[in-house]
Amino acid sequence: MRLIARCLAVSLAAGFALFAAGPAPASGRVPGRAHAARNSAGFEKALIQPAELVQELKEPEAKRPIVLHVGFEVLYRGAHVPGAIYAGPASTSAGLEALRRAAARIPRAREVVIYCGCCPMTKCPNIHPAYDALLKMGFRRLRVLNLPDDFARDWATKGLPVHKGSQP
Numbered sequence: 001m002r003l004i005a006r007c008l009a010v011s012l013a014a015g016f017a018l019f020a021a022g023p024a025p026a027s028g029r030v031p032g033r034a035h036a037a038r039n040s041a042g043f044e045k046a047l048i049q050p051a052e053l054v055q056e057l058k059e060p061e062a063k064r065p066i067v068l069h070v071g072f073e074v075l076y077r078g079a080h081v082p083g084a085i086y087a088g089p090a091s092t093s094a095g096l097e098a099l100r101r102a103a104a105r106i107p108r109a110r111e112v113v114i115y116c117g118c119c120p121m122t123k124c125p126n127i128h129p130a131y132d133a134l135l136k137m138g139f140r141r142l143r144v145l146n147l148p149d150d151f152a153r154d155w156a157t158k159g160l161p162v163h164k165g166s167q168p
Contacts, residue, residue, distance in 0.1 A: 071116035117151025
């Protein structure tokens with residue numbers, strides 16, 4: 001069991017290193033990479049700092065933002081923002097469909113915070129497609145958790161609260 005966990009960790013690290021290195025040679029493109037290179041309308045103004053989100057999550061439930069994790073499930077299970085809902089990796093069509101299903105139940109007037117945290121935000125294949133999809137669905141109180149490096153460095157190692165497992 002420990003060997004399997006170690007192999008998975010090594011595989012994930014290698015996969016993320018390859019992803020950060022650039023597009024896969026076989027296809028010439030990594031899904032979502034075009035989004036990472038461009039800047040979605042209003043994206044920079046939508047950023048929320050980790051400490052600010054922690055404070056907002058202490059508010060009564062009706063005032064708290066809904067937090068959606070739009071990255072890879074293995075990272076969500078490893079550690080995520082407490083209360084965050086796993087909504088699928090927005091870099092794939094299946095992930096975008098899962099995001100749309102999760103968001104369909106959320107009132108459009110509610111504040112929503114999205115985050116991924118898989119890698120540096122400028123290279124993230126998930127955050128811009130998720131942001132764009134939610135804007136198209138009519139969400140106007142949409143914010144993006146500012147994780148310039150990744151979830152581990154910008155949230156977890158700073159001692160901010162985390163939840164582990166597949167439940168919010």
